Amino acid sequence: MSYEIIKNENSEITVKITVAQADFEKAVTGAYNKNKSKFNIPGFRKGKAPKVIIEKQYGQGVFYEDAVNALLPVHYDKAVEALSLEPVSRPDIDITNIEPGTDFEFTATFAVKPEFTLENYKGIEVEKIDAEVTEETVMAELEKTRDMNARLISVTDRPVQDGDTVYIDYKGFDGDVQFEGGTADNQELVIGSGKFIPGFEEQLIGKNIDEEMTVEVSFPENYHAEDLAGKPVKFEVKINDIKYKELPELDDEFAKDVSEFDTLEAYKESVKAELEEGAKTSAESAQRDKVIEAVAKLIPVEIPAKMVDAEIDNMLNEFNQQLSYQGLSLEQYIQFTGGSMDDFREQVREDALARVKTSLVIEKVVAQENFEIAEEEVEAELGKIAEMQGSDIEEIRTMFARDNFEYLKTNLKSRKAVDFLVENATLV
Known part of the structure; x- marks a missing residue:
């Protein structure tokens, strides 16, 4: 067996690997012993037919695939070790000779780490990243906490506004056919959240409790359900409840409620x-x-x-x-x-x-x-x-x-x- 680098270009190496005929025949015999029980040959008990008889009936190369699969990883690893190579990708294998009575030959092409010297890396200029926390940042964090501690208050004297939480029943129709997954009862939805199909939430603004309406929208072109992707559909919608968010006052009482601090x-x-x-x-x-x-x-x-x-x-x-x-x-x-x-x-x-x-x-x-x-x-x-x-x-x-x-x-x-x-x- 021999291993030879036949191409080395742009950190991609091709190695020619030659496996001695005797080793290939040994692998073929191993494949025969592994698979002989699978063959039914007239005149022989199952699994007892000689290798030469099976080859005569099914072809000379009947055991070559298993023999090759056994040889490739072993000799690829040996070639890499013998040539002191360090692959960084899976090899592309090309069998170049598998003729009976000759050495088995194949090539393996793979990438190796590029060789280079790194220069001028000490003192390299890089933009400084600051860790400043502004008053605006602190206030934004406090507003998040206020929002998390807000109460939802029911609305009875006005229609839906942007930012409201509504509770709706809806049924979706593709033409006159109700489609799967397009139905819900008392679904919670924050108007402006973008949770629903584009255009759906906006059409609820200005509507009142117990009002029923038809919402017409189109599913996005990349919608995961292919039968609905890009399609115009309609939803029959009923508004059950409208609530708005009441934020707590930002004062000492708020601090006591959400933290261990008194002020x-x-x-x-x-x-x-x-x-x-x-x-x-x-x-x-x-x-x-x-x-x-x-x-x-x-x-x-x-x-x-x-x-x-x-x-x-x-x-x-x-x-x-x-x-x-x-x-x-x-x-x-x-x-x-x-x-x-x-x-x-x-x-x-x-x-x-x-x-x-x-x-x-x-x-x-x-x-x-x-x-x-x-x-x-x-x-x-x-x-x-x-x-x-x-x-x-x-x-x-x-x-x-x-x-x-x-x-x-x-x-x-x-x-x-x-x-x-x-x-x-x-x-x-």
Whole structure:
């Protein structure tokens, strides 16, 4: 067997892999032993027909597919190890020779990390992100709390206004046919919330309690139910109740009701301090992202498309996992949003490219600055993780010791690299 790089261009490598004839025949025999019980050959008990008889009746290559499937991953891994390569994408396999009596040959094409030197990353100019909390921000937060503590008061002497909460019965019709999912009794709806089909809520303004009306709207073109997407429909609607929101006064009594403070001024100071802490954390995170983004622009080579595609796969798997907690799959989500998998992949391509560049930058800074992690740093991190998870530190140590703490050390090096870049950036 032999492994040979036959193309190396733009961080994409093609390897020619030759498997000796004897090894291929051994794999074919293994495929025969695995599958022989599936063949019924006249004159032989099931599973007892010789390999040559099965091949004569079903063709020379009857066992080739299983033999190839057994050989490909083994020899691909051996080739990668022998040639000291580090693939960052799944390989595209092309079988180039599978003739009887000859060596089995195939090629594997895949992306590898681009090789480059990162320069001029120390002192890079980056816009400074402030963590200022204004009086307007504090008041907006107080208004949110007022809104959360508002009371709904029934209205009997006026029609529906924008911002009211109404309770309605409705039935939806496509022509004269009532469509599925378009019916509800005493449904709560805040006018102006945009919860219903565009144009629906506006047509309720000016209507009174117990009034019945016909609301005519059209479903959006990308509506998840294909039989209704883009269609004009009508709803028979009856208003059962109208309520408006009564906000509490912003005074000391309000502060006592919603907090541990006796005065509005003390409560405001507490809200401001909390907002400042959150703003500081957000600003620090955003500042780190800005610095990484600026340094990533210094990468002097093109990022392989296959590497970005592999990161898109990772992102879709992560998103699919998140959706599964809500009882959805990625395919269902895409169907509901009216797109396609290809469209969705293109939507996340830019973010995937940014993630790849970030990873490459951090890895390169770690290497060029020769960052190392001391044992005491590992111990400190183990302690933090144990405290955060409420676990015994020995349990955490055992978990990370499985790979000799390499995963933990890699994360710590990455963090150290980002800290280094931020500390050495010029904020303007």
